[in-house]
Amino acid sequence: MSLLRSEPAFFDNLPEVRLPFSPEALTSLEAGQLVSLSGTLYTGRDQTHRRLCALLEDGKELPVDLVGQLLYYVGPSPARPGRVIGAAGPTTSYRMDSYTPRLLALGLAATMGKGARSAEVRQAMLAHGAVYLAAIGGAGAFLSRCIKKSELVAFAEAGPEALFRFEVENFPAVVINDLAGRDYYALVAAAKKKGEG
C-alpha cells in the first residue's frame, strides 16, 4: 500500500541501552522513557514459567542463570528457512504475575511484555530492584528484524513456549515500572485525570 512509509526515524533515535543492564543503566531508567535495547536477553511465557517454578519447587537447578538478566515474554512464530526468527512481539504480562516474584527473588533484573503488572509484582520489583518494560504489542514483524540471533536454551518440547536466548539490536521498548516505584500506565491515567480536574 503506497500510504505506508518504509522506515520510522523516530525509533532509530532512541537512547541506547545495553543488555543485560548494568547497575547504573538500571538505575537511570525512568517510567515513560523510550529506549533502544541491544545485547542478550532470555525469553519465556506461560509454559516456561510453569516449568521454571516447578524446578525451583523441586529444589533443582534452573537451565539458565537469570541473575541480572531481562526475561522477555514472547512466543515467536516459526522462522522461515534462512531467517533468524518469525514474528516476535510481546505477549500479555499479567499471565506471568503469579510466577514473577519468585524469579525476581532469584535476581532477575527486568521483565518485558505488555500490559500492567499486579500489585504483588510491583512490590516484588521494588523489593528486589527490578524494572518492567513494555515492548510494542502487535509489531511482531518489525520486532523480528531487531532479533539478530536466536538460540534454544531449554524446554524444546514446549514449542513456541520454549526458553530462547536472543541477541537483539535496537529493540524499542517503553519503561513502565522503574526502580523509584513509578508506573507509567498509572502516570498516564493520573495526568489525564488532572487535565480533567
Place this chain on the structure above:
Amino acid sequence: MREIDSNEIRKAVRDMAIAAAHDLEPDILEALLAARDRETGELAWNILDLLLTNADIASRERIPVCQDTGTGILFLELGQEVHIQGDLNEALQEGVRLGYEEGYLRKSVCDPLTRKNTGTNTPAVVHLEIVPGDHLTIRFLPKGCGSENMSSLAMLPPAAGTEGVVRHVIDRVLAAGSNPCPPMIVGVGLGGSFEKAALLAKKALLRPVGEKSARQDVAVLEERLLREINAKGQGVHGFGGITTALAVHMEIFPCHIASLPVAINIQCHAHRHKEIVL
C-alpha cells in the same frame, strides 16, 4: 443442486490462513492510517505509524503481522442448494492445519486441562449458517488471545437499560487496559440468549472497520460508545492519546422480557480477516 468439492474448500482455507496472517485488509489499514493522522499524542502517533510500517514489512517480507497467529475461527454461510463432495469439517480443519504448517504460523491451540499443544493449530472453531442460494461463503478470523482474554459476557437486569449497557461496555473496555494491544475494535453483542450474545459480539467484528449499524439508534449508540471510550485517554497501548478504540460495532437481537445479555468481544489492531465466496 450445485456441487462443491471439499478439496477446493481445503485449499481455500489454507490460503486464507496464510494470507490473513501476513496481509492486513484495506479496512483495518485505512482505520489505522486515519487514526494516525488524527492522533495528537507524540508517542501514540509514532506507534500508530510503526504499526503501519509493521503491516508493510509483514506483507513484503512474509513475516506474520503478529506472532500470535491465533485460534482459527471460521464463519460459513452455506447456500442450501449446495452439495459438498467429501467431508466439510475435515476439509476446514485440514485447510487450517496446512495453512499453519506451510505458512510458518504459530500453533497456539492446546488442551485446556493438560495444556498440551495439539501441534497443528486445530481444531479451529466453526460456525455454520444455512442460507438461501447456491454459494458457500467462508470467512476466516484468526483470533489472538491478548484481546480475546479481555472479552466478557454479562446477563444484565433489564432495568439497567441503555445507560447500564453503556456503562458496562466502557468499564470492561477500560479494565482491559493495554492488555489487548489497543487501539482495539470493540464488538458488542446485545440481546439474544447467553450464547447468541457472544456469537453476535464476534460477528460484529466481521463488519468492515468503522461501518455503522444499519439501525439508526444502534449506530448512535456505537458512536457514543466510541466517543466515550476514547475520551478516557488510555490511548494506543495505554500510553495516552485519543485512540483507545478504532471502532465499536454492535449487533443486536431480540431477547427475553426478563433478560439483557451483553457480550463484549475485543479485537486488537492486528485485525486479521479474509473472506472467499465459492
